Amino acid sequence: MTKTLRDLLIDALRDAYSTEQQLLNALPEMAKAAQAAPLSRLFKDHIATTQAHVRRLCVIFEELEEAPEGKVSLPMEGLVTESQKLAQEGLPPDVLDAALIAATHKIAHYEMAAYGNLCGYAASLGHSKAAKALRSSLAEEKKFDAGLTAIAKTKVNPRATKSAA
């Protein structure tokens, strides 16, 4: 049961760990579903980043002498399911990419919110090393999110608009 800020930190860390594991499983499929090469590459590149995020979380769990397992992130389960459904909807390629980007923005923002919360808890509890590591992951999630926006603006949305015309 969550009683203290430390309990809240552990619970949120486990949610983040589950989130990253779910994303790690989903990213190869997302890369395959993406039609535009830069989008597929962005998803593939995010695999290594996600692995690094998992490693960072493992180090933090070790330092806190807690186990990473024990929680399934239900919001992430929903977000990943929504993104997986898109590939089966028979959408035109550019529209599929636009939809994949939108679904992945939601995933990235969930992760950004999670890491933002975690940074705050870790810093408040005096775990400065953990807070620093979590800030690095937060910065990388923001970079991933910005990468999605750039591809949407420069490639996918203009093409999707044209194909609808």
Ligand SMILES: [Fe+2]
């Ligand atoms: Fe991540």
